Amino acid sequence: MLELNKVYRRLLNIYGPQHWWPAETPFEVLVGAILTQNTAWKNVERAIRNLKEMKLLQPIALLSAPLETLEQAIKPAGFYRLKAKRLKEATKAFKELWPADHMPLLKLRSRLLQVHGIGPETADSIILYAFEKPTFVVDTYTKRFFHRLGFFKSEKTPYEVVKRFVESQIPPNLQLYKEFHALIVEHSKRFCRKSPHCDECPLVECPRSFFTAGITTFDHPSSASR
DNA sequence: ACCCAGGGTCATA
DNA sequence: TATGACCATGGG
Numbered sequence: 547m548l549e550l551n552k553v554y555r556r557l558l559n560i561y562g563p564q565h566w567w568p569a570e571t572p573f574e575v576l577v578g579a580i581l582t583q584n585t586a587w588k589n590v591e592r593a594i595r596n597l598k599e600m601k602l603l604q605p606i607a608l609l610s611a612p613l614e615t616l617e618q619a620i621k622p623a624g625f626y627r628l629k630a631k632r633l634k635e636a637t638k639a640f641k642e643l644w645p646a647d648h649m650p651l652l653k654l655r656s657r658l659l660q661v662h663g664i665g666p667e668t669a670d671s672i673i674l675y676a677f678e679k680p681t682f683v684v685d686t687y688t689k690r691f692f693h694r695l696g697f698f699k700s701e702k703t704p705y706e707v708v709k710r711f712v713e714s715q716i717p718p719n720l721q722l723y724k725e726f727h728a729l730i731v732e733h734s735k736r737f738c739r740k741s742p743h744c745d746e747c748p749l750v751e752c753p754r755s756f757f758t759a760g761i762t763t764f765d766h767p768s769s770a771s772r
Numbered sequence: 773a774c775c776c777a778g779g780g781t782c783a784t785a
Numbered sequence: 786t787a788t789g790a791c792c793a794t795g796g797g
Contacts, residue, residue, distance in 0.1 A: 583779040624794040
């Protein structure tokens with residue numbers, strides 16, 4: 547069957563290592579993960595720049611700052627009133643949990659998911675890139691990308707279904723999971739916006755069979771008892 | 773003037 | 786389980 551692994555290696559060949567997440571500290575990863583919710587990364591960069599200039603990009607400082615101050619700082623990232631609250635809640639959790647060295651991954655994940663404003667993608671991003679434990683991150687790009695390669699019938703395939711699928715095909719290696727997700731995003735930002743088959747997409751150069759040979763479209767385990 | 777971006781929560785059927 | 790409204794800024 548088509549190895550997801552081949553898709554990964556192909557992306558790596560084309561784009562090279564991405565060295566994600568673009569942040570200087572684990573805490574900055576967490577902040578970025580909240581701020582980028584349904585928001586262009588370019589806008590997140592401005593917000594983070596503001597936080598740095600105001601010396602707010604540290605747990606204690608961020609928690610001490612008035613909500614209004616925080617709101618103004620992150621305004622460029624949109625949803626600023628919502629996200630200011632989420633940042634504080636997430637920061638409290640971060641202080642409690644860090645570094646979570648001998649905490650099982652799934653326990654860490656369920657703790658993060660309890661935080662209001664942290665959903666599955668945000669949680670997984672934090673676990674993978676801040677806490678550095680091997681969990682696979684699924685975003686809208688990932689769903690669209692795998693859908694177009696024929697792995698799923700719908701782009702709306704539930705988060706946990708896509709996640710389980712990848713984790714069942716790819717061994718839980720930290721660097722591998724980091725790079726794979728980063729490569730999918732970087733690729734998608736360039737080529738996967740509009741048409742299902744953009745002529746300039748490097749992956750289209752390959753015969754579709756290179757990716758999909760032997761693969762049967764993956765159906766939901768929920769609807770097909772597996 | 774529109775559409776979308778590295779989501780999540782809540783209400784409703 | 787699955788839509789739809791809402792949150793809000795900045796770029797194409």
